[in-house]
Amino acid sequence: MENTDSQSSQSKLVEISRLPVNPLIFWVVVTMTFIVAIVLILNATGVVVGVNWLLLVPVGAYLLIIGLFIAYLSKLYRERNQLMLERIRDEQVKLNEFKKLNQDLENYAKQLFDKDFELTLANKRLQNLEHAKSKFVSVTTHQLRTPLAAIKWTFHMLLGGSLGKITDEQQNFLQKGYDSTQRIITIINDLLNVDYIEADKTDYNFLAVNLTELIDSIIFEFANQVESKKIKLNFNKPSGPIPEVAADPVKISMLLENLLDNAVKYTPAGGRVTVSLSDARINSAQSSVEVVIADTGIGILTAERDKIFHRFFRGSNAIQLKPDGTGLGLFIAQDIVEKHGGQIWFESQIGEGTNFHFTLPVFSAKTAVV
């Protein structure tokens, strides 16, 4: 609105400044002045005598025209001044706005500076808190693990019958006790790992890793768990040689443990979990090795597929099956794979199972130098 107003007043101004003095009026004025002057001279010199009455006609007409002309000009000037004033007022308003903006900007700059200062302080405080929190988490989890190990081992010994024969009912209860302890341990381990990731303490130490050996040792750790759950856990070893990967063995163990733990946890009794390893260079241009962990578990709901790697997210069918859990396993897994420069993805069919894939780069002399 404002913009169009100022545009129209500007164009009026241009019209006025270009307005030509009407040539007819100009020549009439010049001619009249000339005639009046001649008559007056003739009269004064006495050549023409007694024309005084006659003289009134051109003089009257002349004065009338001059009057009209002046009135017309003054009207134009009034309009012009009016427009000028309007423009000046507009400019004044804009100038005030500009001044205000400038003032605001200065205030904001000052506020920004103050905020920056506050934030620096807050950040410092947060860092201290973060440090204290990490220390607390670390010490607490270590202290918790000792009695938990004692409980776990006791359950395990009782279950194994090494302390005397137990009835089926006792077996049932003891197994529940053992499983619960195992769950607490998993939660503590997850919390410890997340604390590690968030505190950015996870400096990676990349070595040439033989994945076949590493997977073997992780599967060994799961032997008891799959046996008590009546699940088959197989490792499809590749037929050909598999190159070593550039990986941090501690981190890759954690990654495999998380994925296997999920596969075993969410696969019903009688199900199957299969780990396979292949040289991805055969089917794609990538210089990497691919690991697949396939289960016959509950699957991941289509609607929740985007969120499955989010921190603390748990699939609703997973929550139904196992109410307690941290929702951190896949978050950690993704973090580890990404820090190795690999990729992680999955395909899943509800009620049929889920296949988790991840790739790790092949170890080369160049990686070793880096």
Next chain:
Amino acid sequence: MEKTSSENKKTVLIVEDDEFLRSLTAKRIEKEGYGVEVAVDGENAITVLETLKPDLILLDLLLPGKDGFEVLKKIRSNEAVKAVPVIIFSNLGQKEDIEKAKSLGVDDFLIKANFTLDDVVAKINKLIAK
């Protein structure tokens, strides 16, 4: 299985300060047919190792007084027991701990809460045949 002849039994030294964990571990390893010696802290372990040459050492890290790392250093610098396999069995298990232990020459690193005693025995069997 040579459970009967005590002279032929291979010996495992358990270094563990928690009494209950120590007795459970000892019990399970004995059951497997090994001879078991125990030490309750780092100082104790070093004294025991002056006279005993075990076939394997199961070593905790958090110990009162001298900790597991110090004991490990002593073991690796003692000619007599230098070559004895050592499994760290502790609830410490952060990357730094594992790396420190590996640099000092351990054969395996197990976090107590993540394993059962059956797993430990399986590891022992892998490292030393009965």
